[in-house]
Amino acid sequence: MTYSLRIADIPSSERPRERLIALGANSLATAELLAILLGTGQGKGKLSAVGLGHYILQQLSQHRRDPLDVLRDINAQELIKIEGIGPAKATTILAAIELGKRTFQIRPLERVIIENPTAAAAALSHDLMWESQERFAAIFLDVKNRLIGIKVITIGTATETLVEPGEIFRETLKQGANRLIVAHNHPSGNLEPSQEDINLTQRLLEGAKILRISLLDHLILGEGNHCSLRDLTDLWTKYPQDD
Incomplete structure (x- = not known):
């Protein structure tokens, strides 16, 4: 040289x-x-x-x-x-x-374990719960349900947000996650899932199966409350995940 x-x-x-x-x-x-x-x-x-x-x-x-x-x-x-x-x-x-x-x-911090919808909603509360616009976010987990990260994927209007499954899965792979919880907020406080919410969840479950990523739940948050589409629907029976 x-x-x-x-x-x-x-x-x-x-x-x-x-x-x-x-x-x-x-x-x-x-x-x-x-x-x-x-x-x-x-x-x-x-x-x-x-x-x-x-x-x-x-x-x-x-x-x-x-x-x-x-x-x-x-x-x-x-x-x-x-x-x-x-x-x-x-x-x-x-x-x-x-x-x-x-x-x-510095020793690495112990990762928070997300074991149920309540824990997931608490982790997402800051980003979604009281927002005046719809936001779609994801929680990325390892194989032991330990929190890797949280990211708001898209921000919509006061009544709707648009998100593509590809965006979610790209970020999941980027984060090195094995498991995933998705969520969005309803600024109105009405937590009833729309048909669009159900259709999106079905597409995500199908995609997760192909990519060997486990979609654990889809939550809806608003005004201090939350609901779980896994509890409300039979989608996880129709499209079982490796969890």
Whole structure:
């Protein structure tokens, strides 16, 4: 590698930022990750950002030390001593190191388990319950009914909202969910499902079966109350799900 070569002169598919987006951060060498943080090069021999990243690692590996081990506890003054590193680059590197430490130290939160329509309605209440326009939302769950995420798919008018099953399933797959609860609100407070609600539920149940995603329920919310189409209809008997 010619470390004085500008990033702009490297083929776009080989540039660190583009490679990170295409392949993920774990596919990049340490010097490339540093190059993204550095943004620009310079320093000894007017190095490129990647070249400067390699030079930093070389300087940190003196006395046979692992450069990443040195980086873990380095301070700004030590970084600035390296030719090509000023206060801006030093603080960017240190901020990234500290962010990595904090991310590593935080334990993942326990996921909420959605076991019944009441729990699902509570999870959706903020997004749907008191809205003046119809909204269609989905709750994404793993195989143990643990909450992965919630998303409002579409926002309609005061009386109707339009949603395509394809939109819902695309988002479900994007979220990596195995199970799904859909819901919409009736701003009027009348929770009786319309024929359109029933028809949509049937289409979703058919699609879920093909995609091997379990549609657990379709809820209607409004003015502090909710109802479950699974409880009100025989659709889940006609189109059984793997739940």
